[in-house]
Amino acid sequence: MELLGALDAAELSAAFARLPVFPVFDLGYFVVSILYLKYEKGAIELSRQSPLASWVVAMLYCFGSYILADLLLGEAPIDYFSNNASVLLATAVWYLTFYCPLNLFYKCVAFLPVKLVFVAMKEVVRVRKIAVGVHHAHHHYHQGWLVMVIIGFVKGSGVALMSNFEQLLRGVWKPETNELLHMSFPSKASLYGAMLFTLQQAHWLPVSKDSLIFFFTLFMITCKVFMTATHSHGSPFAPVEGAMCPILFGSVPCGHNSQHHDHHPGSSHEASSPPAPQLLTKSREELNEGTRKRKSKKAE
Numbered sequence: 404m405e406l407l408g409a410l411d412a413a414e415l416s417a418a419f420a421r422l423p424v425f426p427v428f429d430l431g432y433f434v435v436s437i438l439y440l441k442y443e444k445g446a447i448e449l450s451r452q453s454p455l456a457s458w459v460v461a462m463l464y465c466f467g468s469y470i471l472a473d474l475l476l477g478e479a480p481i482d483y484f485s486n487n488a489s490v491l492l493a494t495a496v497w498y499l500t501f502y503c504p505l506n507l508f509y510k511c512v513a514f515l516p517v518k519l520v521f522v523a524m525k526e527v528v529r530v531r532k533i534a535v536g537v538h539h540a541h542h543h544y545h546q547g548w549l550v551m552v553i554i555g556f557v558k559g560s561g562v563a564l565m566s567n568f569e570q571l572l573r574g575v576w577k578p579e580t581n582e583l584l585h586m587s588f589p590s591k592a593s594l595y596g597a598m599l600f601t602l603q604q605a606h607w608l609p610v611s612k613d614s615l616i617f618f619f620t621l622f623m624i625t626c627k628v629f630m631t632a633t634h635s636h637g638s639p640f641a642p643v644e645g646a647m648c649p650i651l652f653g654s655v656p657c658g659h660n661s662q663h664h665d666h667h668p669g670s671s672h673e674a675s676s677p678p679a680p681q682l683l684t685k686s687r688e689e690l691n692e693g694t695r696k697r698k699s700k701k702a703e
Contacts, residue, residue, distance in 0.1 A: 412614070413614070416611070416613040416614045416616070416617040419613070419616070420612070420613040420616045422527075424531055426488070428525075428528050429489060430496070431521040431527075432465070432528040432529075433496040434496055434512050435521050435522055436465050436562065437465070437493075437496050437500045438500065440461055440464045441500055444573075444575060445573045446573060449574070450501040450502070456572055456573075457497070457501065458494065458497060459572060460569055460572050460573060461493065461494075461497040462484075462490070462493060463562065463569050465493040466483050466484070466489075466493070467561045467564075467565045468532060468558045468559065468562060469483040469558075469561070470483070470561070471564060471565055472536055472539070472554050475553065475554060476539070476543060500512075515632065522627050522628055523627070523628055525627075526620060526624045530596065530619050530623055531616070532558040533556075533558055533559040533596045534615075536555040536557065537554065537555040537597060537601050539554060540553070541604050548601055551600075552594075552597045555593070556594045558593075559590075559592070559593025559594075559596060559597065560590040563587060563589065563590050566580060567580070567581060588627075589627070592622075592623060595640075596619055599619065603615050626639050
């Protein structure tokens with residue numbers, strides 16, 4: 404029975420790994436990516452002022468990871484745009500998201516139960532991209548483990564890594580939002596996933612590639628669907644990072660340095676600071692004016 408169960412699990416993993424991502428899963432990836440673009444500051448205004456610039460930004464959201472990976476590997480960054488079917492599908496999603504009459508398409512895909520389905524589909528594509536990125540890098544650099552990790556990481560989170568360039572196209576400049584400074588859960592998961600797939604590619608991890616794709620996809624779907632449904636911004640890696648970072652790096656991981664947030668503009672610490680000299684001067688003048696009025700009334 405155990406042997407039959409193992410065979411069934413292996414067959415299920417192999418069948419899942421053979422599932423084509425186009426067009427169904429790619430559709431989910433494009434929908435969620437462009438949906439997040441519409442949430443960004445200035446994205447709607449840009450779509451009205453310059454549809455071409457809006458389309459370019461949307462294509463970066465959909466294919467930014469391929470472009471960045473090709474640049475790092477010395478290949479043509481525009482090569483993926485020869486895939487006409489994918490570009491047309493992404494363009495259709497962009498047009499419907501920003502220009503559909505009565506905003507019907509956006510309302511449908513932003514409806515939480517529907518959105519969760521698309522989020523799960525996007526994670527299927529993300530894990531495949533990480534695995535393909537590691538395999539692609541291995542083809543160029545057979546012993547380049549670091550290169551494999553980098554390309555797998557970029558394939559999984561390339562859009563986030565290009566966020567500053569994408570912001571410039573929208574007329575926004577926020578260097579403090581650099582993804583390497585404040586890594587989101589998808590970026591961290593892509594990095595850890597790239598490490599796992601690199602170990603598997605180097606035969607240091609006694610797991611088949613199909614099984615790793617299957618189980619890592621389940622992990623990503625579970626985490627992202629839960630975080631989206633609960634509007635949570637916490638990372639599942641936080642407990643491990645909280646325990647390991649002080650030991651390995653002598654620092655507290657991001658999200659736990661609350662003592663430093665007291666000095667940021669708009670914080671409670673700043674709100675309780677003493678009033679500015681101008682305010683004190685103004686209040687004294689008002690008091691003096693009130694005193695003069697009371698004296699004049701008494702004199703009358």
